[in-house]
Amino acid sequence: MTVFLLKRILIGLVTLALASMVVFAIMELLPGDPARLMLGMNATAESVSALRTQMGLDDPIHLRYLNWVGGMLVGDFGRSFTYSAPVIGLIAERAVVSLPLALIALVLSTIIAIPVGIFAAARRGRAGDTVSMGAAQIGVAVPNFWFALMLVYVFAVWLQLVPAGGFPGWGGGIWPGLRALILPAVALALPQAAILARVTRSAMLEVLGEDYIRTARAKGMPRRHVLWRHALRNAMIPVLTIMGLQFAFLLAGTIIIENVFYLPGLGRLVFQAITQRDLIVVEGVVMLLVASVIVINLLVDLCYALVDPRLRAAR
Known part of the structure; x- marks a missing residue:
């Protein structure tokens, strides 16, 4: 029973890792600039650029993924820019x-x-x-x-x-x-x-x-x-x-x-x-x-x- 439980936990962890990659990839593939959409079409380029930097959107994609996963492992799901509050x-x-x-x-x-x-x-x-x-x-x-x-x-x-x-x-x-x-x-x-x-x-x-x-x-x-x-x-x-x-x-x-x-x-x-x-x-x-x-x-x-x-x- 212990071996079965350990196998199921391992399968669950692998599934969770694959799911994180899929979720992150889908969010990245969505059309449009998130910063531009959040600020509105009338926002200035400087405001959009500042928000992109604040959201980390200018970082390489692999670095953003690792930062996101690493944060979740310690209970930090990031901060909502709409609600100005921690996601958790x-x-x-x-x-x-x-x-x-x-x-x-x-x-x-x-x-x-x-x-x-x-x-x-x-x-x-x-x-x-x-x-x-x-x-x-x-x-x-x-x-x-x-x-x-x-x-x-x-x-x-x-x-x-x-x-x-x-x-x-x-x-x-x-x-x-x-x-x-x-x-x-x-x-x-x-x-x-x-x-x-x-x-x-x-x-x-x-x-x-x-x-x-x-x-x-x-x-x-x-x-x-x-x-x-x-x-x-x-x-x-x-x-x-x-x-x-x-x-x-x-x-x-x-x-x-x-x-x-x-x-x-x-x-x-x-x-x-x-x-x-x-x-x-x-x-x-x-x-x-x-x-x-x-x-x-x-x-x-x-x-x-x-x-x-x-x-x-x-x-």
């Missing part, structure tokens, strides 16, 4: 919104999807299966921003149960902050729950055809125990894979939802940095998201061994 500080301020939002959405998605997937698999070919998978298909097809708009209209405008947007911060208490994240989390969770429910159903149907399931039924074990104790645990490998990918997507793919609900999260930070051509912020946030995906994949691999003892023994 901006990320920390926005992460306290995006991270809880992604966690709440993942929990909601799991709570909805796994029971629905088990229910549909246990009633394969019957009305319950058809209705459940039909609803899941609708959830996959409909974009999450449409769910967001409908949720705002029903629960914020019509029923007035929750705020339509904005975030009061955690300083005023946990409940006001959670109340502001309920609708965005539901809007993010519903499409992901539809995908996870379909994966859970497929995995359960494959497991329910195994010999040990038939043996358990032949011994008179209650159907609920067969489904939840035996079938679900052996069907969790693909489900865990999708859950890991979904959390990474929820953490990185909240740009639209955060703009719909005016949430000051990482998604809005990236969107604003792109529009203002604040490349150092974009690079820092993207690298943080890449690192989070690598860590999540490592945790999912460890969960495989916890769920299936056969994998732990093999490793």
